Amino acid sequence: MKKNCTEKGTLALVSLGCAKNAVDFQNRIGAYLKKGWKISEDPDHADVCLVNTCSFIAPAREEAEAEIRRALELKRCGNYGKVIVSGCYPERYPERRDAFPGVDDWLGVPKGWQEPPLPAFRLSGFAHAYLKIAEGCNHRCTYCAIPLIRGRYTSRPMASILREARALVETGCRELNVIAQDPMRWKDGKHNLVSLLREIDRIKGDFWVRVLYSYPNELTEDFIVWMMTSPHAVKYVDIPIQHTVPAVLEKMNRARAVEASRSAAEVLREIVPDITVRTTIMTGFPGETEARFKEMLADLKRMQFDHLGAFAYSPEEGTKAASFRGKVKREVAEARERLVMKQQEEIWKLKSARMLGKAFRALVVARGVARMESQAPDVDGVVFLTGRNGSFAQVGDFVKVQLMEVEGFDFIGKVVR
Ligand code: SF4
Structure with a gap:
């Protein structure tokens, strides 16, 4: 039953975490497929079970551990020959590997840029794909473990991105979702993100290009001009502002984004009237008093984001914020998260009603x-x-x-x- 990776066999896949993590996983799976491996039709039976993990926050770590345990249990029953665990969990917690002696191999996050096997394997189906253009992050938001896991910002070379983008469009992909922790910082020699996007625009075909996850104050005029003039750009931005109250943003080490975090949605709508703006909000960060929370809630009501995701702060080992004073109880952070989402549901009800019939x-x-x-x-x-x-x-x-x-x-x- 046991096989090494040079032999052929079947794969079971468990993909956890964000789109950026999923792209690494796709590349890994693509390398297996190229060698002749197949995806098992029954995900509970395979020669190798690949578990790609996340460990961004505590619930993600718990989910990763539960999936590893589940895979090992199936291995014990003879359903899997091997279990291989990759991604952010083993990268961030190498010492925890000893708790899972049944795992056959541990792989962290890929180091440096590896060319994805083309045509790329897509977990997302063939109509759309995530196109990863950089790895790591140079911001040091005090709550965030990503720089600890993924390291400093590294741009993927332009030629490599364009090669993949062309292969995707040629194989029927109709939506390229450009992703990175911080896409606006992308650079290759004299090229910046906008010149990269203009190059992607030259690829023949009918397809959308969507750029996700912009740090609030890094959206440039050039980028907005690209969005308004490109034949492929969708008028959509995702700017995770996290909070709107200056004192909280300062403690988050996002003080340079204060102005943009308080006005991004309105400013963008003024320039691009039919734009869609998404954001992410964190509740219960240390120092978020009841009054500051209410201030944020009022700001969010004024800004009327089209889409919004909220999550309760969780103190992460190794991050600065974990030792901050002014902690907010977990149940309070979660109750505030629910209040943000309740307000967003009301905003969405009005916005979506206006779209009906169109x-x-x-x-x-x-x-x-x-x-x-x-x-x-x-x-x-x-x-x-x-x-x-x-x-x-x-x-x-x-x-x-x-x-x-x-x-x-x-x-x-x-x-x-
Ligand atoms: S910009 Fe995003 S990825 Fe970078 S440190 Fe801040 S939260 Fe983490």
Whole structure:
């Protein structure tokens, strides 16, 4: 049953964590497939189970440990020949490996740039893909463990990015989601992010380009001009502001982003009226008093983000904030997270109601499921397609959908063209 990686066999996959982590995993899987390995049709039986982990915050670490235990249990029952664990968990906690003696191999995060095997394997299906352009982060937000795990910022060479982008479009990909911890900092010689995006624009074909995760004060005028003039750009930005109160942002070591964090959504909407703006908010950071929380809530109501994700602060080993005074109880942080999301639901109800009856261009990403420009993959909801035309739409098609109903953060719509 046991095989080493040069032999062929079947793979079971467990993918945890963010899109950036998933890209590393895809590259690893792609290398196996190139050698003749196959993905097992039954995920509970395979020669090798690959578990790609996250350890950004405590719940992610607990999830990683639970998945490793589950895989080892299946190995003990004879369902898996080997269990290999990769990603942020073994990178961040090498000392915890001893707790899982049944793991056959531990791989951390990939070091340096490795060319992804082309055509790339995509966990996301073939209509859209994540295109990773850099690794690591030079910001030092006091709550964040990412620089400890992923190191300093390294830009991926332009030629390598363009090679992958072309291969993706040639193999039917219709949406390139450009990702990095801090995409605006990308550089290769004289090229910056905007010149890279202009090069991607030269690739022939009908496809969208979406740039995700911008540090709030790094959005440049050039970038916005690109977004407004490119034939491929979607008018969408994801700027995780984390908080809006200057005293809290200062403690987060995000003081240079204060102004942008308080006004980004409004400023962007003034320049690009139909833009979609997403953000992420953290509640219960040390020093977030009740009054400061209320101030943030009021700021968020004023800014009216189109999409918003909130999570309760969790003190992470090795980060500065873990030793800060002014701690907020976990249950208070979680209650505030729920309040932020409740307010966002109200904002969304009004925003989504205004979209009903209108028709939008959308990309079919799975059978009967499409996403509009205003919906990023994995986080913003989808449009479920109804009607005769909906069942004819093929994955990878661009269609025109008229929105009929809202269901939570999703829509139901009919294909009108
Ligand atoms: S910018 Fe993002 S990845 Fe970088 S340290 Fe801050 S939170 Fe972490």
